[in-house]
Amino acid sequence: MHECCSHAYSLLFTSHWNRLANLSVSYILCGGNIGNSYYSATCIICCLQMIPSDSSRQEEDEENEAPVKAKRSKADHAGEEVVYHPVKLSRNDLYRPPTAEELNQLKEAESLFHCSLLKMQMEELLKEVALSERRKRQIDSFIQTVTKLIQTVPDSPEVEVSDLSWLSGAVKVPFLLVPKTTKGKFHMAPPSSIDLIGSYPLGTCTKPNVMVDLAVTIPNDVLHPKDVLNQRYPRKRALYLAGLAQHLASSSDIGTMQYSCLHGNRLRPVLLLTPPGKDSSSFTLRVHACPAPGFFKPSRFHPQRNNIRTEWYTGLQTSQSESSEPPTPHYNSSVLGDLLPRAHLQFLSAVSSQCSAFTDGVALLKVWLRQRELDQGTGCFNGFLASMLLAYLLITHRISNSMTAYQLLRNALNFLASTDLTVNGISLAKDPDSTAPSISEFHDAFQVVFVDPSGHLNMCADITACTYKQLQHEASLSMQFWDNPTVDGFQCLLMTPKPMIRTSDHVFQLCELVKLQSSCKKLNLLSELMDHSGDYIHTALPFILSLLQQGLSQRIHLLTHSLSPDPKWSVESEAPKHKAQPPLSFGLLLRAELSSTVLDRGPPADSPKAAEFRQLWGPRSELRRFQDGDITEAVLWHGESICQKRLVPKQIITHLLQLHADIPESCVRYVGAMVDDVIKTGSEVSGTGEEESLVVVQSYDDLSRKLWRLEGLPLTITAVQGAHPALRYTQVFPPRPLKLEYSFFDREKTSRSLVPKEGKPCPVYITPITVICHMEGSGKWPHDRLAIQHIRAAFHIQLGELLRKHHNYTCRPCPTHLDVWKDGLVFRIQVAYHREPQVLRESLTAEGLLVVRDNDEAQALEMATIHKPLLTSTLHGLQQQHPCFGAACRLVKRWLSAQLFSDDITEDTADLLVASLFLQPAPFTAPSSPQVAFLRFLHLLSSFDWRNNPLIVNLNNQLTAVDYTEIKNGFMATRESLPVMFIATPKDKKLSMWTKRSPSIQMLQRVIMVAAESLKVLEHQLIDGSQKQDVRVILRPPLEAYDVVIHLNPKQVPLLDQAVDPPAITFSRGVMSGSAAQPGGPLPVIDYNPVSLYLGELREAFGDLALFFCDPCGGTVITVLWKPKAFIPTPFKTSQVSARSVEVTGDETKTVPNVEAILEDFRIMGKGLVKSVEARTEKWSF
């Protein structure tokens, strides 16, 4: 590691960047414990030296073979050295005549993809998911072992199917025996053949979760052609598997053995085998038991035929004839599915051999599906369907054999986006025999239709219409992203996971699935239940989905549901009951503009549709007369504040489920606004601050109008702009109009102002709301910085005078600003002159030459008078487009401030980050609930590759694709000198001015760590209802990591009631209830916050020695972290002796910080505010 340290800084990025995340940091948020990782970010370099160069990836690496690892680590090491340099090609290289081959290559890269980058990225991705040769060898050898073992299954005597005595007690039958008995005889016998089926022989098997399918053919004499009836065949199949399991259990060549079932279908159990030893997790062998091909006649499985008799299923004597029995399409297709795998494999192999890119195309499609959680569970669109889809496209010549993998993916997505299989099913059968059902017959029985080459099987039998709609939605979204040159298509199509909790705006769960049994009864679904062999969850699901779809209609874009994962259970236990499944989750993608309307207006009372409407809504539907004179049916939902209105979908869902499906409200766990709690304003009914923000903005609009109309100013006002977060709806706790209790304060006589009284609690904090007032440019303005300052002061005085005269507002002019007390709010008006930054930059040299030099002062002024107002108005506009933007920003900022990051990620930066989620939501759609935006923010923060990419926030859609490339190239070329967190906006393409000062690399690293941890904890809580529900856990920062904790006196913390956990006692702070005061009256105490004053003093005095952190929203602790660098003894220098004491050893004089005196100073400087100073660490020297 020695060489590494020599250029530690460049390493900070390249290697450490990834690595810190993998540190074994025992960081527990709930307990607020960072364990031993002493604030790992601050001593990054120390860490670097301690970590062996490739320890981080070791555990993750599935391939632990020694030579491979050695190679890897070498490659890794080389990788660390790679630093991006702008390409410098010599003139000769650039302009030499191209060869035909090169031209082709370049042309291809240019025309087929946005850039060749995408092509190369996909190639790299394919390498990552492909199985290695070594892995294949392992698999092959394990298959051989298992095949040999299975072939030696001993015969057993023939018994009744219901007689399980031949099985030893250790192995159970993987089947739910409802009803208990069925006819038939069974005996164990060696299989007639064992074949590989599915993705592995086809070559489309990908990492992770490598699944290898092995079909074991049940000998014909075990089965009977009439076994299709009444679950006889599925039971025999389960028994056969149990027999195999019993036989394999004794072998030492098998690692673990579990039962599962294919795509959650309980009729099709499978046996999962893993190899013994350390390879056990690298792949799984899935053993299917199948009948011999063609053993049953396919025509028996026509979707309109019945194969389960009501009499047998219910146990009741009925007099139904066979013809009137209800059809059992799902049962039929599940049995038929067992007959065909070999045929399917043959078919796909034939297709695959014609098209060279077929396997790669399937692999890409599988990655795409997996990132969208569509490839696993009951009713999934799995890899098999993906291959079949590509085969269909090849056969119908929608794609040609010579196309490349990415073209296959693109065409497949395009086909999915444009074809609705719920209406127009497709078929692979070329010339189906006469007994095969027609497409329309399939449509009658199933929601989604995709018929296999035999023409008898609908491969999409279990897929619900909602899942298919989701697939379509995702495909069309992906196509959009792909076509958009400003979006990194590769990242958002193939690299970003889309879990439901982060994708859907609202999520709800059905917790007690047993209740669905009664829904089946209520919905009268006996025959469907029979068809699904008692799986009441998937029987009821389509009906519930269509019910909700109907009820939510215009409010949502999309309704999705989770695919219940395939259950797995050990061979020694009974098959789990249906209710043992994890809760079913549903996701809503809301239509922002309609989702929160409180009124559902139905048809006129006399129209025939009214009855339908009344049937849907039940007693909630009532006749209403509207302003336009219509009398219609309508449903009115409850909701006063915006926060309540956001939850109207919840009311609808619980109402409909209760009314039609007998699911009580207690079973519905609605995860839509659980996080919103933390920005609830205490006093109001139950709002999340939108209303308050609106009041502020209205008051500001009024002030701005009044300013425009002022007469008698020497120069006219050219612009009035807000420059405060409250004026763009993103202030965490927006200021509220206040009415003051004058007796609480002292008075300053001469200026009619209130002053805080000693001995009383700190008065209420009044935020000054900054307003920038641009004055007309004119020759009258002096060209001198000091003179401009004075003129500005004169303007403040005059503005204040006019406002007082015309509108009776109390004003206080200062040289830098004018405070106006209006409607119980304070506005701070700053006069600005547009040429002032320029004047600040100019200076005269000794020779009298004019030099223009950029300086901090000018930049700060430009920031305050130009950029901030612009950002404020832009984001104000964004709020108008996306109603939940403000609330999302406020959640985010509440989290940042609670985790003590608000000084590193400033308000403006945070707002920009959130804005990027709305402006560039790929791969999602723009968030329509604050909660989902917050989750995505945490994900963005923790997963964005800040080292290699600029975050481009395309405000007002001003940036074009060309700008994007320009920004990226500029960024790459000068990466080292740019801020660690680089945010580009249309007005700021090169510098990232909002993040110039902060965060530092160490703080960013820590923010990333905490964000990742918070996201994990929060998502877990939101998904898992069985956990303790306390979302505030993510807002309690761990204090163990800090060296000193200064506890503050809550009495003197003015914003105490905004704290994460507000204390039980409250202090009177000189506020009266009631509406805001009339204009006039004495000026209140403005911008007086002892905590921030104290923090400012501490930072000025000890900024070189320590970092100070505090939650500005009512935090009662200030945490201090010593800077390790300051504690290295340094030689005595007159410029570096602040707060240090000397130590003399011989002739050397060294200085170290005088910690005792500093701690004492903490107390002295915060007298009255500080309760105690707690030094946590004893180690002051490093």
Place this chain on the structure above:
Amino acid sequence: MAPSKKKHAKNQACVIPGGFTVLSLQFSSDSAARHSLYVKEHRVRAERSSHRPLDRTLFVLNIPPYCSEDVVKDLFSQFGSVQSVELRDHPGSSQESGPKLSKFFKPAEKQGFKVGYVVFQISSSLPAVKSHPHDVPLVVCTEHRPVKTGLQKWIQQYTNSFIQPEQLQQKVDSFMEDYDKRKEEEAERQKKEAEEEQEDEEGWVKVTRGHKGTKARPHSEAANQRTLQREITKKKRKELLNFYTWQHRNTQKEHIAELRKKFEEDKQRIALLRAQRKFRPY
């Protein structure tokens, strides 16, 4: 944390290498911890300022933020009467430039540890300070000299921050009057100079060395660049693009070069990403 070699000596001054004497300072008589002040006579050869006479000025390092000039003056009065105290953020020569500003317009002062220049009335006070024993601390806040910190201080600060608009207006007026006068004088002078630089009948210009503050003729690099750029854009506007065959060929050549460059860039970017193993989808 006193220097080790001085530990045994009571009632003695503590001098560290570099010639600084260490004085200890505590906030009040009951505080436990002490800061150390490092003092030395002010001796800078280059400086000939009347503010800091060499024989009477004491250079003090590490003055805590709660000590204002008055407090420091008071603290050092025990060694002899103090003429003036100057507190600064960093050691260095005093610079006074520009017009005098009223207190309303002065930039806010930093509240950190300061260095001080204490000027005594007589030079014999300096040895008195330097022989002050190390273990007898100076006390900042005593009964007859209470020093406000924390809440009390902030409330006082807030109360003091009020400015009477009339006073402010007055200050502004007087400054602007002053400014206008200065501007006028300046303009006068420039006019005179301009007259001098006028060409005479035969086209000769008399060039004189400019005074401080005069604007020189644009003989800078930037000005040259600007004229050059103007010429180029003018030419470009007139030119026809892709008109002649050679122009067309050139454009194609440029295009291929561009593609090549991009291809190389992408390749490098990929190599970088691969090195960081960024291609694992899950």
